[in-house]
Amino acid sequence: MASFLLDNADLQYYLGEGLDWDALVRLTERGQNGPEGFASTAEALAFYKETAALVGELVASDIAPHAAEIDRQGVAFAGGEASFPPRLQAINRQIADLGLHGLVLPRELGGMNAPMVVYFVVGEMLARADAGLMSHFGFHGGISTAMMLLSILEGTTELDPGTGKVLRTRWGDAIREIASGQAWGSMDITEPDAGSDMAALRARAEQDGQGRWLVSGQKIFITSGHGKYHFVIARTDGGAAGLAGLSLFLVPAYRDEPDGRRTRLATLDRVEEKLGHHGSATVAITFDRTPAELVGRAGDGFRHMLEIMNHARVGVGFQSLGLAEAAFRMARAYAAERRSMGKTIDRHEMIADYLDEMEGDIVGLRALAMHAAFHDEIAQKQNLFGRFLPPVNGSAGAPLREARWHRSVARRATPLLKYLSAEKAVEIARRALQIHGGNGYMHEFGVEKLLRDALVMPIYEGTSQIQALMAVKDTLGGIIKQPQAFVRRTAQARWRALSAREGVEKRVAKLQQLSLSAQQHLATRTVAARVSAVKRAVSSQPMSTWAGALFQPLDPKRDFSLALLHAERLTRLLADELIAEVLLEQAQRHPERRVWLERHLDRAEPRAHFLHTEITTTGTRLLAKLSPPSEPTQQPAETTPAPLPAQPEAAE
Ligand SMILES: Cc1cc2nc3c(=O)[nH]c(=O)nc-3n(C[C@H](O)[C@H](O)[C@H](O)COP(=O)(O)OP(=O)(O)OC[C@H]3O[C@@H](n4cnc5c(N)ncnc54)[C@H](O)[C@@H]3O)c2cc1C
Numbered sequence: 001m002a003s004f005l006l007d008n009a010d011l012q013y014y015l016g017e018g019l020d021w022d023a024l025v026r027l028t029e030r031g032q033n034g035p036e037g038f039a040s041t042a043e044a045l046a047f048y049k050e051t052a053a054l055v056g057e058l059v060a061s062d063i064a065p066h067a068a069e070i071d072r073q074g075v076a077f078a079g080g081e082a083s084f085p086p087r088l089q090a091i092n093r094q095i096a097d098l099g100l101h102g103l104v105l106p107r108e109l110g111g112m113n114a115p116m117v118v119y120f121v122v123g124e125m126l127a128r129a130d131a132g133l134m135s136h137f138g139f140h141g142g143i144s145t146a147m148m149l150l151s152i153l154e155g156t157t158e159l160d161p162g163t164g165k166v167l168r169t170r171w172g173d174a175i176r177e178i179a180s181g182q183a184w185g186s187m188d189i190t191e192p193d194a195g196s197d198m199a200a201l202r203a204r205a206e207q208d209g210q211g212r213w214l215v216s217g218q219k220i221f222i223t224s225g226h227g228k229y230h231f232v233i234a235r236t237d238g239g240a241a242g243l244a245g246l247s248l249f250l251v252p253a254y255r256d257e258p259d260g261r262r263t264r265l266a267t268l269d270r271v272e273e274k275l276g277h278h279g280s281a282t283v284a285i286t287f288d289r290t291p292a293e294l295v296g297r298a299g300d301g302f303r304h305m306l307e308i309m310n311h312a313r314v315g316v317g318f319q320s321l322g323l324a325e326a327a328f329r330m331a332r333a334y335a336a337e338r339r340s341m342g343k344t345i346d347r348h349e350m351i352a353d354y355l356d357e358m359e360g361d362i363v364g365l366r367a368l369a370m371h372a373a374f375h376d377e378i379a380q381k382q383n384l385f386g387r388f389l390p391p392v393n394g395s396a397g398a399p400l401r402e403a404r405w406h407r408s409v410a411r412r413a414t415p416l417l418k419y420l421s422a423e424k425a426v427e428i429a430r431r432a433l434q435i436h437g438g439n440g441y442m443h444e445f446g447v448e449k450l451l452r453d454a455l456v457m458p459i460y461e462g463t464s465q466i467q468a469l470m471a472v473k474d475t476l477g478g479i480i481k482q483p484q485a486f487v488r489r490t491a492q493a494r495w496r497a498l499s500a501r502e503g504v505e506k507r508v509a510k511l512q513q514l515s516l517s518a519q520q521h522l523a524t525r526t527v528a529a530r531v532s533a534v535k536r537a538v539s540s541q542p543m544s545t546w547a548g549a550l551f552q553p554l555d556p557k558r559d560f561s562l563a564l565l566h567a568e569r570l571t572r573l574l575a576d577e578l579i580a581e582v583l584l585e586q587a588q589r590h591p592e593r594r595v596w597l598e599r600h601l602d603r604a605e606p607r608a609h610f611l612h613t614e615i616t617t618t619g620t621r622l623l624a625k626l627s628p629p630s631e632p633t634q635q636p637a638e639t640t641p642a643p644l645p646a647q648p649e650a651a652e
Helices: 008-012 019-031 041-073 086-097 116-129 131-154 170-177 301-337 349-388 398-435 447-456 464-480 483-499 505-540 544-553 559-563 568-590 592-617 620-624
Strands: 077-078 079-083 157-159 166-169 183-186 203-208 215-222 229-236 246-252 254-256 262-264 265-270 280-292
Touching: 008 116, 008 280, 008 349, 019 041, 019 349, 041 086, 041 116, 041 131, 041 447, 077 265, 079 265, 086 131, 086 203, 116 131, 116 301, 116 447, 131 157, 131 166, 131 170, 131 183, 131 215, 131 301, 131 349, 131 447, 166 170, 183 215, 183 301, 215 229, 215 246, 229 280, 229 301, 246 301, 262 265, 301 398, 301 447, 349 398, 349 568, 349 592, 398 447, 398 464, 398 568, 464 483, 464 505, 464 559, 464 568, 483 505, 505 559, 505 568, 505 592, 559 568, 559 620, 568 592
Parallel strands: 183 229, 203 229
Antiparallel strands: 077 079, 157 166, 203 215, 215 280, 229 246, 246 280, 254 262, 265 280
16 A cells, blocks of 8 residues: 555654654653553554554555645635635544644544644655645644743743643633644734734734734735634734733634524635645634634733644655655656656756755755754753653752753744745746746646745745844854854864864764854854944044944844845855755664765755855945945944844844
8 A cells, every 4th residue: 555654665664763762751751650651662653653654654645646636626615714625624633533633632632642743744744746735634633732842931821740741721611622623723824914024913813801802904815714713913903012011912813603604703804826735724813893802911812823833844844855755756756757868857967956855855865854843842841841740760950950941942943944845836837837848837747736836835934034133143142152162163064174083073073064154254244244233433423422332232134134134145155064964863873874964065065165155245225225334224323223133023
């Protein structure tokens, strides 16, 4: 029987020795060993593998063969509701019947209590069959786990101090409804005039005479927004402008009456007509004084949204990976059959080079995706247990210290993963189409669908540019805050490049040196811009304003402009560097992984030299055009003090 798990040795590596399953099982089961739990890591892992194998067969046999039909039929809008064709309904029912919506939810809430990493493996395989369908799947588990997480954080969940089991939780009924597949949710941020720029969001929430919250405003492009439970970001009355005035609400969009009728509490304006992702509904929805529940405290909406979005970005990483895997396999199979000029096209050098790069990229991306997912999950679980449960062993602070470290690892990896996987999904799908020649342009072969589906990856869950801004902000902010640590890392990389015993270790160290050198260039130029701005202020302003000019914080618009101009280039370099580090670590534990590291380095090394040259030699001409010296932003004394680059989705 066909299986998207068993035909993929790289994916199977992570369901075995590729991840520290002891750590994942220990934290996920946390003292729950009993009739429902597992006696050992091996037993738990056998169960996860069995589940993944079941899904691998389902997607290969029952979903992928219908991808073209799903794409052709799409989701319609009828009678104010989204209407799914019978095939999509049947597939969604199959997924629900297997209990997959509860995969990571606690058993006591109707779930299977599996680690998030298993959920991402399932997500990747679903996306390989149909990326749109995977999106809809993600808004079941994604929203119900967000309900759990936010309720724990706001203190409305009671956990058993011994076992960590959920005794009571604020949205328990909704979570059970979602786990059973009867309902799902959505994340409602985007509005007609605001997407990346969340400070410009206008939807409002106000309290009535009894203190009940009511939300008003239109949200657009909402994936699975035809569902019941909407996490809505809205501006709270009297709240501050910008990001601090945003709050998060849980808003049921309809109520099903006992007689079977549906009462809508928010109006579906339309199902968006889109280029791809026809397996999921994307809607515009209007809330008009719709009753809402405030999550946490008013004004914390942006922070809560980031909690949810960080996981969603890892999810998009796996979704992009699944789509890239489908495109690569389709291209490889076609190239092995199609003949041109006396041989199959996979024997022609240029096509062979494409296929070789696609395959290596996918292995590198999966390493990055697993790295991000693993550390994100450990960080989150350690943090929750450290804060809300008594310690099992050791000191009370240990889990929190460990959580902070894992969080910093995940924070470095997540924007790099979202950026690179999305961009590569488009590149790989585009190359797959090219390999198909004219056939690729025809609907019949299905490869153009992959390109249409891929094109949204760099747009949603924070565009590629926003990911790049986040990565650069963190990287340069870190250097400027702790220059000694940066100098130490540079010295260590130089030492390893000279003295490492293994050739591959030296190569990784040299790649790190190039990345560090590009970072240093941008950090130096950022600080230099600041110093010259201060100099200008000192020479042209009265002495009474000097202190203000000297101690003004860095302004993203003025001081970081060169770094922002090169943000995508630096992000590519940082991603190549991190993939090399993860693959090196794998190769040191499992020598058979070394071949993937070498293949990655063969491609990443020349790319890094090119990116380094671009970053260190270009940009000033355009910057001069964007911001001539006479512009007010060049005058520190006249500029409102601003924190470190607080790009809308970058702050945390
Ligand atoms: C199929 C689909 C599903 C979606 N699902 C959801 C959903 O479920 N929930 C939801 O809330 N939204 C959803 N969205 C919306 C999506 O998240 C936004 O489209 C996205 O955040 C970009 O916002 P925007 O469209 O307003 O573009 P803009 O923010 O106007 O950006 C336009 C361009 O400018 C760039 N840009 C913006 N600011 C900067 C900057 N400071 N520096 C450099 N470049 C910049 C962007 O990167 C982009 O290239 C979905 C969109 C699509 C297409």
